[in-house]
Amino acid sequence: MKDNSNIRVVVGMSGGVDSSVAAYLLKQQGYDVVGVFMKNWDDTKDSGVCTVTEDYEDVAKVANKIGIPYYSVNFEKEYWDRVFTYFLDEYRRGRTPNPDIMCNKEVKFKAFLDYAMKLDADYIAMGHYAQVRRDADGTVHMLRGGDPNKDQTYFLSQLSQDQLQRVMFPIGGMHKDEVRRIAEEAGLATAKKKDSTGICFIGERNFNKFLGEFLPAQPGKMKTLDGEIKGDHFGLMNYTIGQRRGLGIGGNGQSNEPWFVVGKDLKTNTLLVGQGYENDYLYANYLEASNLSFVAPITDRGQEFHCTAKFRYRQKDVGVTVRFNDDRTQMTVYFDEPARAITPGQEVVLYDGDECLGSGTIDHAYKLVDDQAQLLQYV
């Protein structure tokens, strides 16, 4: 086996099974492995649904079992300043942000990377389902995880070349059940721990109630696109485009079909509702995105190219044509087929086969009506 003992890898250990196995595999491969737990949220201030203490205990158990030193680093300030503030700002703008993408970009692969470099690390490693491929010239590309159900490139799509240069994903090519099997065979305490759901600081708690602690709810009217008042809403931030639950209005109307959120009007604080999952207003033909970030240079693809895209996690890829503006700070993404519930604030992530090219944040969605572009009223 290659001698890796002079290569220090600092592993981000969350107390979950994926990062546990990532650390275990690196240790098996002979690296100088150091486990570090990130504490990103102060759980002493709120009502204790956050599981940081238990998670850290699991990190300790696993690291001792593997035989690596483990530490904890506090990124509460970084998380608050760079992720949570953005998260609230986006909701204030009537958009639906994706804090996990921001957390990866600003904390897990930035503050943590900087910290690891202070520890003389050669690489950092994470338990994500994603893969890195290195060209002969050293350029890295990011590929989908080996388990199609677990692929996490959507959440990593804003990472830069610099960031990915120093990252290892030891379990990236594996299937989840294989990861669990390794954990069990190695006797790791997290082998049967259930997967964490959602955003770390929100956990299992009531999302709207949590948001209400930070942003005052501003109730308003629910209207159809024709202006008919259907009821009251609790505040636009509590709804997302395409949502059905929690509207409190039953069938009737024109078709007796269930009601969905089909738009938001921030200026008048109005929630727009329409009937039917297939409601026409939920379907867009193209979108505009900014805040673009690509893993590897894509200039050789020109100003316009065809690829596939995801508009949300766990969605099948759809064919799209990407067109950049002149200075490549924005892109327009045309869908091969109309796409449902394009949500401003979420990411549009581009793929070429198994390669994740990068992403942009969705600003606007448009519909073509008689070849005329119509801005969908989504914020």
Add this chain to the structure above:
Amino acid sequence: MEHIYLDNAGTTPMAPEVIARMTDVMTNVFGNASSINYHGRAARNILDQSRHVIAQSINARLDDEIQFTSGGTESDNTAIIQTAMARKSVGRHIITTAIEHEAVLKSMAYLEEQGFEVTYLPVDETGHLDLADLKAALRPDTILVSIMMGNNEVGSQMPIHEIGELVAPTNAWFHTDAVQAYGLVDIDVQADHIDLLSTSAHKLNGPKFLGFLYRRDGLLFPSLIKGGDQELKRRAGTENIPAIAGFAKAVELATSEQKHARREQFNKFKEQLLQGLQANDIDFEVNGGYGAGYLPHVLNIWFKGHQSDALLVNLDLGGVSASAGSACTAGSLEPSHVLTAMYGSTSPRVSESVRFSFGTYNTEAEIAQTVATLVKILKR
């Protein structure tokens, strides 16, 4: 890799003599000291002998003024909470300092919730308090003054004798947390007018989970732990005889001459470490100070521009165990309340300092190695 241990204010390795004594007692004496039988009497005998050794070590008038506890924390909790509860009809005011150990501060916070009023005396940048502040804070309804003998983070020693003389004529009882000082300085509870004194065995090469509370004869309050009538009804629960015998052995080892020798040895380590850093042009300052007025085993250093957490991890990976502040939930560092009290919460010292603390088994070679490791990290 050789791992150097410079966290002796956290805990110390057990002395071989202590291990030998405990092994002997564990092997041969297992009885319950409260039992009225042959085995019980054997255990009781060791308990009494140990208590005597310990009572002598602080010049207690009576052996029965010593009650064994599970350690410094329980001793502090008992002295503070039980005094307050027993004396609340006398008064509800308590005085302490801002730089006490959490075992004291959390007890105080608990009492505040129970309606007691607590005055926290400030300290200056050297980590010392002003006796005039104490004098001004004392009131007719002050029932307890709790001031540590020596600080665990920066080593500053409090003027215990002067405090004792100030408190003695008042209504208040005087408690001192001597967890760090016991084993390094001579203590005389009678001369210093100390009413209550807490210690812990594992800070002076004894076993963990054991300590004692000195309570001057005549001071009455019920046991914090409810149960049997052990320790003259002062502390319920079967005594850990092997550990208590080991504690007494550790105390026997800490003779006046030995304490003097330890102070000399630790001050030398301090000099060596500081001179090593200076010789390598490291930009640092000692927090508080050193020399007279400081416990010799604690050295708290501000490494300008270097975050404590990464520095500690690098030291650990480089084979040196040190510490900073106190670990909070999930293993991350809490800003030190001691450095905050001395320098203010906005001082960079609060997040850029590391504590080294020496023990009897450290060597000059280890200090030299520590300097080399530090220099390597700081100049990386």
